[in-house]
Ligand code: FES
């Protein structure tokens with residue numbers, strides 16, 4: 304996990320008046336709201352005898368443990384221990400840690416890392432703040448390491464291989480490789496053939512990587528090139544924009560084996576011009592549900608079988624079309640190293656570099 308970062312940990316609408324227990328970034332957390340609505344994040348363990356605070360309830364400006372009724376305020380101090388009576392002495396060590404937390408853009412964000420490095424800005428892109436009246440959101444967990452998940456999302460030439468063969472994939476056939484004059488005729492075959500990546504670009508700027516790539520059928524002048532614009536922003540955001548749609552996905556680690564997937568589908572660009580937002584939102588929602596149970600399920604079956612479970616610089620034999628994948632793994636490594644994380648040896652993973660390079664260019668090792 305990349306330290307010293309804000310991570311979105313849950314859709315803010317999931318936190319109501321009751322405490323919410325969840326596991327994120329290797330920690331069991333309890334979230335609760337103060338009477339004025341502000342969010343508190345604390346470790347989900349009562350220090351008295353280890354009960355889960357998320358099984359308790361919010362009482363005024365405090366959270367109450369379900370086991371013996373001890374109460375903790377937003378700073379984490381124990382302010383009531385009913386078994387001691389009103390004048391009893393509460394030991395100083397009886398407190399829980401309160402963690403830096405924010406609620407913005409309909410997400411609850413948790414700071415992971417050194418508090419002295421706390422940043423003002425959140426990992427969100429200006430493009431994601433553009434008006435999107437039909438935006439829909441879907442969140443779910445998968446037992447996959449976030450590195451493998453991100454790899455899958457920033458690479459599209461697996462699409463014709465993995466996402467063919469189910470009826471709803473035929474909708475993609477036309478979008479990706481269809482020829483307007485032929486409509487759907489032969490589009491399935493063309494779709495499966497459109498696995499050629501051409502003209503990719505990749506620019507790293509600090510903690511952000513912007514890439515473009517076209518998917519096409521090689522040597523087919525009739526093939527409509529499908530241009531992907533993809534941005535990765537540390538620690539775990541992938542933003543996609545094409546002429547048809549734009550969407551963002553955060554992959555927040557639950558722990559070293561699981562990921563919480565959080566998807567915003569902003570719009571189908573051609574529909575925004577004429578569809579009422581309510582209808583458009585319904586289509587967006589339906590798309591995401593199909594995405595989860597269709598495409599993501601297909602990706603998931605592949606990811607389940609991948610080894611090693613955690614991707615990193617040097618564990619793959621990447622090719623030129625994987626430049627964004629390579630840059631992502633390098634950036635992750637750099638940020639972990641800069642945060643003083645476990646020592647990571649530097650491996651030359653420069654795409655196509657002579658000698659020691661682990662990335663091969665199409666047509667041979669560079
Ligand atoms: S375990 Fe929480 S009050 Fe005893």
Ligand SMILES: [Fe+2]
Nearest residue numbers: 462465598602
């Ligand atoms: Fe996929």
